[in-house]
Amino acid sequence: MAESAARSEGRSPAPASGAIPLPAAAGGGPISHAIFRVARTHRMIAGHLLRRVGLHPGQELVMMQLWELGPQRQVDLVRLLDSDAATMTRTVRRLEHAGFVRRSPCPDDKRASVVEATTASHVLRKEVEQLWRQLEDATVGDTTDEEQVTVLRALEDIEKRLTRTAAQLST
Numbered sequence: 001m002a003e004s005a006a007r008s009e010g011r012s013p014a015p016a017s018g019a020i021p022l023p024a025a026a027g028g029g030p031i032s033h034a035i036f037r038v039a040r041t042h043r044m045i046a047g048h049l050l051r052r053v054g055l056h057p058g059q060e061l062v063m064m065q066l067w068e069l070g071p072q073r074q075v076d077l078v079r080l081l082d083s084d085a086a087t088m089t090r091t092v093r094r095l096e097h098a099g100f101v102r103r104s105p106c107p108d109d110k111r112a113s114v115v116e117a118t119t120a121s122h123v124l125r126k127e128v129e130q131l132w133r134q135l136e137d138a139t140v141g142d143t144t145d146e147e148q149v150t151v152l153r154a155l156e157d158i159e160k161r162l163t164r165t166a167a168q169l170s171t
Contacts, residue, residue: 035158045138049131053124054098060128062091063100063117067125071116073106100124 026033046057055063065080066072072080078088092115095101100121106112140148 042135042139046135049134050128053127053131055100055124055128056094058087059091059095059100060132062088062095062115063121063124063128066101066115066117067122071114073109074103074113074115077115095121 020037022030022033043057046060050057050060061081062077065077069080074088074092075085077083077092078085081088083091092101092103092113096103100118101115102118103113103115106114140151143151
C-alpha cells in the first residue's frame with residue numbers, strides 16, 4: 001500500500017530490507033528494475049559456484065543439453081538455448097579447449113558442426129547438478145512449495161510476455 005502511495009505522489013517507494021533504492025529514472029519500471037537486480041545477483045552466484053568446476057555461467061546450460069540430448073548440431077544448440085551463433089561459437093570453443101566437448105563435421109551438412117560431450121565432461125555432471133541445487137537453495141531458501149509454484153508461474157508468465165515482445169521487435 002505504501003509503495004503505490006509513494007508512486008502516486010511521484011516518489012520512489014522505500015526499498016525492501018537490503019534492496020537497492022529504486023532510482024527515480026526507473027520509477028516507471030520497478031519490476032523491471034528488480035528483475036535486472038535479481039538476474040545480476042543470480043548470475044554472480046552461479047559464476048562463483050561454477051568456477052569450482054572450471055565453467056562459466058551459460059556453459060553449464062550447453063553441457064546440460066548435451067548430457068540430456070546427446071550430440072547436437074551447433075545451430076540446434078543456438079535454438080535450444082535461445083542464443084546467437086557468435087556467442088555459441090565462443091562458448092563451444094572454450095568448452096572444447098577445456099576438454100568438455102568435441103566438435104566434428106555434420107555428416108549431412110558439411111557447413112555445420114556436431115558438438116558432443118566428452119567422457120571428461122560426464123565427470124562434471126554430478127558436480128554441476130549439485131551446484132545447481134545449491135543455486136536453487138540460495139534462490140528459494142525456505143519458501144514453501146506453494147510459494148515456489150507461485151513464483152515459477154509468475155516468472156513463466158513474464159517470460160511469455162517478454163518473448164512475445166521480443167518477437168514483435170524483431171519483425
